[in-house]
Amino acid sequence: MQQSLSRLVAILHRSHAMYVNRVLKQWNITSGEVGFLMTLxxxxxxxxxxxxxxxxxxxxAATRGLCSLxxxxYITRQVNEQDKRCKCIYLTEKAKELRNSITTEVRAWNTGxxxxxxxxxxxxxxxxxETILQNMKSEQNHGI
Structure with a gap:
């Protein structure tokens, strides 16, 4: 019987989320928020x-996570000088001070x-x- 890739990925995702919630709890950051910080x-x-x-x-989901941060x-929003309708998102000093601690904790799961x-x-x-993801995105964009 063939393994279910989606089931395994979902279980890994939940495992990672529980890990992130546990190790970042000391800074009141959740797994739903950490992606924004890591990207910023x-x-x-x-x-x-x-x-x-x-x-x-x-x-x-982005609105909820960013409002919480x-x-x-952890973040501030500033009006984009090129397009006044948009707001750009910046890290506060608080978030910048925690950068090494947060990235170390988050990357430890992947290292493990x-x-x-x-x-x-x-x-x-x-x-x-990545290959599967890119191909699935391509198929979705072409109506398959």
């Missing part, structure tokens, strides 16, 4: 629409997974999942 750590000043696209989430003092199966196998799994 790479490049600040992104719009909500850009974050939705990068993280593959809908606008409602703003209320907790890599150590379990070996670096090459881990990279192959990631590459294969």
């Amino acid at each position: 750590y790479q490049t600040e000043g992104r719009t909500q629409e850009q974050l939705c696209s990068i993280l593959a989430i809908d606008k409602a 703003e209320n907790k003092g 997974a890599s150590e379990l199966v070996g670096e090459q196998t881990y990279q192959n799994v990631c590459t294969n999942l």
Whole structure:
């Protein structure tokens, strides 16, 4: 019988979410919020629409996560000088001070997974999942 990829991915996702919720609890950051911080750590000043696209989430989920992070003092929103209708999202000093701690905790889960199966196998799994994801997106865009 063939394994269910979607079931395994869903279980891994929930396992990762529980891990993130546990290790980031000390800073009151949830698994639903950490993706925004990790993305903004790479490049600040992104719009909500850009974050939705990068993280593959809908606008409602982004609004909830970003409002929560703003209320907790981790992000601020500033009007985009090129397009006054958009707001760009920036990290606060509080978020910047925690960057190393948060990224270390979040990346530890991936490191642990890599150590379990070996670096090459881990990279192959990631590459294969990326290929499946890209092909599925392409098929969806073409109405299949």
